[in-house]
Each structure stands twice: as C-alpha cells, then as structure tokens.
Amino acid sequence: MSARRIFARPARFAAIAPYVWMVLFFLVPFAFVLKISLSQTAIAQPPYEPVFDLTAGWDALKAAFAALSIDNFRLLVSDDLYVFAYLRSLTVAVTSTVLLLLVGYPIAYGMARLPRRWQAVAMVLVIVPFWTSFLIRIYAWINILQHDGLLNQILLALHLVSQPVVWLSTDSAMYIGIVYSYLPFMILPLYATLAKMEPVLEEAASDLGAPPWQVFWLLTFPLSLPGVGAGVLLCFIPIVGEFVIPDLLAGSNSLMIGQTLWLEFFTNKDWPVASAAAIVLLVVLLLPLLLYERLQKRQLEQGR
C-alpha cells in the first residue's frame, strides 16, 4: 500500500500499532493459558520449555496436541477447595455489589441534585480517591480496624463496647475494604444517568400526588437502570477475582478464587491447575457480560 493510500485512511493507519500490541500482549497470552491448562502437571512444571516449537514442524505440533489433557479441569470440579473458592467469590461479589449499590446510590443521587457548578466539584472529589493507590487505602483501613486502632478507641471512649472488637481478619473488614475501594466505580455511572434525568419529571409526579417513595420507586429508579447496570458490572466482575483486599482484611480461613489461583501459582507452583482455574473464572465472568449486552440491546430496541 502506498503512503498516499495509507494516509487517505488515517483511522486504519492509527489502528495498526495498538492492534498489534493488544494481539501480542493480550490475545496471545490467553492461548498460552489455554495450552498450559490442557497439559499435564508433570511436563508443565516450571521452568518451562517453549510451548510450541514451530521449527519442529507438524509432527511436534501433533505430539503437542496428543499431550493435551483435561485432567486439570476434572480436578477443579472434583476438588472441594476450588468449588468452595468459586462459590465464595460469587457470594462475596454479590454481597459487595448490593452493599455498593445501597451506599453509592444516595451519594450519586445527592450529587445529581447539586447545582451544576457544585456537581463538577463533587465529581472531582469522588474521583480523587480513585487516583490514590488502592493498596494505600486498604492499608489505611488496617490502621483503623486493628485491635488498638482508631475505631476501637472511639468505641471504647464512647462506652459503646467494653472491650476491643475484633475487626481485622473478619468478613466485615473485607466488605468495608471492598466497598471503600470500589465506591467510585459505582457512583460515577449512577451519577451519569441520574444527572441526565430531568428534575421536572419528579416534580410532575409529585404534583400529581405521588408520595416521595413512589416517585423514587416508580420513576427515578427505573429510569436510572442503565447506570445501575453499568455500575453493577463495573464492580461485580473485578470483585470476583479480587485478591489483595480479602488477603489483607479477611484472613485466611476461606479463600476466594483469586487467592486460590495465586497460591496455586506461586506456592504450589502448579501452573496447569492455576491456568485451568483462570479459564473457568473467565468463562464464569463472561456470562454476566453477555447478559448485560443482551439487556442493553433489548432496551435499545424498546426505545425505538
């Protein structure tokens, strides 16, 4: 293709570099995960030999395919440890997402009802914590939640409790940490849809005699559903794979799948099983994504 023709289609030209990069460092790695998840533990023990030796030709490729096995996936299904880890991840993600919705909605609603000028300020204030390191924010909570931390000091001083409460290494600490870390991801999409909504609608509904809860439940909430969907998705998927927050705040009595993966990989060095677990996780996460897309499509069609 001559330079002239390339420049006549600048968009295609612009796509080349990022496209190649993403294929190399995003798509191709999954081929390796898939391949290693299908190999036997003994031959896949690190350090690895190159997986596909292309110079060896077809015979080597055939041999490689012959060595594929689904033992790792069988292990995942039969081993309670993994089944429980997946179930726990889903439970934690569902609970956290509901909590995030309950905490985030009033904040987003409050933001959307501010005067225009203050809305921008509030948005910056919500985004800034997202810019500060999340590890630091979790660490800040460790400071507060530990045995002689600020929370217990305050509770003791107010005589609300007679002795320090154990916060760290509990599920409540983990939920606090997750809600805290993901709150901006829930608030921003909610705010985006709520701010677009005409306040006149609510006024009209209330003029026609609807009590506030009816205005909210029959009008505001249904209209904000696209934002709810986006926020739920944006929080739910990463939380399922969350590793650091449960590791630092929840203790080690029951592991989420992210932690199990990490342990399998770094402590047990069983890379094939870890890869298989990652693929199952990926498939589990694709389901809500596809569901969301279908819902959105239906909404678009209804809108017409």
Add this chain to the structure above:
Amino acid sequence: MRKVSRLSRFNIASLALGLAFLYLPILILVIYSFNASRLVTVWGGWSLRWYHEFFNDRAMIEAAWMSFRVAVSSATIATLLGTLAAVALSRGERFRGRTLFSGMLYAPLVMPEVITGLSLLLLFVALNAERGFWTVTIAHTTLTMCFVAVVVQSRLGSLDRSLEEAAMDLGCDPVRAFLSVTLPLIAPAIVAGWMLAFTLSLDDLVIASFTTGPGSATLPIRIYSEVRLGVKPEINAICTLVIALIAVVIVIASLASKLSSSQGESAAPL
C-alpha cells in the same frame, strides 16, 4: 401545590457522609505518618522520624525508583498507543477486525488482574524473556493503554468534527488536519490519560507481582510484603509520600486542562 425540593436534607447528609467515608481514612493515615510514637495507634507528638527511616531504607528506595521508572515509561507508551487506538475507533471508517479491536481494548478494564497477570507471565516464560523492568513495563502498558483510549475517545466524541472537515476543505490532508486542529483540542485528554496511566502503574500490585523477576520489586510489592508482616509506622510515611506525589500529578493535570481550555476559549472568537 407541592414541590420536590431539588436538594433535600437527605441529599446533603448522604453526600457529606459519603465524602467523609472516602476521605477520613486517608486523612488519618497522613496524620499518623507524622506520629513520633513507635506504636502506630498511640499519638506521641509530631515527628518526621518515619520519613527519615524511609530515606535510609535502601530496599524501599530502590523499589520506589523502579516503580517510578516503570510508571513513566509505561504511561508514555500507553499514551501513544491509547491515543492512536482512540483515534482509530472514533474517526474510524469500518476496518477489518474492528469489533475484536474494541473488545480487546475494553476487556482489560474489567478483567480481574489475576488473570491478566497470569496470562502475561505464561507468555513471558514461553518467550524465555528475562523478567524485570521491561516485562512489567509491557504488562502495565497493556493495561493502561485501555484507560487512555477510553479517556481520549470520550473527548474525541464530544469534539465538533466540522473543525477537522473545515481544515481539510481548506486543503489540509487528514494527517495534517489531525496534527494541527484535532491534536491541540484533545491535548488535555491526552495529558489526563498519561496521568491516569502513570498513577495506575504506580499503584499496581497484582500484575507487577506476576510479571517481575527476583530482585526487581516495585514499591507496591514491597509495601504489600511489609504490610502482611504487620503494621509498621514507616509504611504510613511512604504512603503519604505516594499520596503527595499523586496529588502533585493531579494538580498538574488539572492545570494543563484548564490552561488549554482557556486557550481554546480565547482562540474561539478569532
């Protein structure tokens, strides 16, 4: 006639509580970093003791330097690639594999980092690449360019295309029109994208843990291993320094966008 007040007491209370929830923990951390006491929770007066300790901790300094270098290089590459990707997607005629392209760009935004990290590690192992600075940089670039693409794309989407078309009607070729008209207009978004990529890279623990080699830990990896062993006041000081650095970055970013938007306004009447 009853009127729904636009800003009820409930709205104000939930906003105030929400912001307090977001900011108080960070504020407490910063205050306690100046605590003279060895016990993290007992206030022993103001002191710079833990900052001093940090600057004498060679391993921490090295990790911080590594993190900084990775953040600068990956943010720079990510900004280049992300901007190109945003241009391709928002100014794109249809091209082959466009759906796959946008899918690949959005997937890392929501994908659990454990999966991204694991897959990249397997790639690097298979390629027999020595793990360290470059592998972490590549990994961070892959993640952060998606964020840059989203930020730049939203700016491009809100831009009036007729400006570009006018330039082309006046004889600019598309590339020239892009460089002299579009690029200055989206510059604030590009700056914001770089800053976002920089802070994301500085922040990342999971992907860095998978893609780095022995002896080249980043700051979050170091902090994480310290925190797992128990709370140390020195960590408060390091965290405060990181927060300060990020605050400076945010201020620069917002100044840059303010500057260019006021330039845009003054240029508009001409």
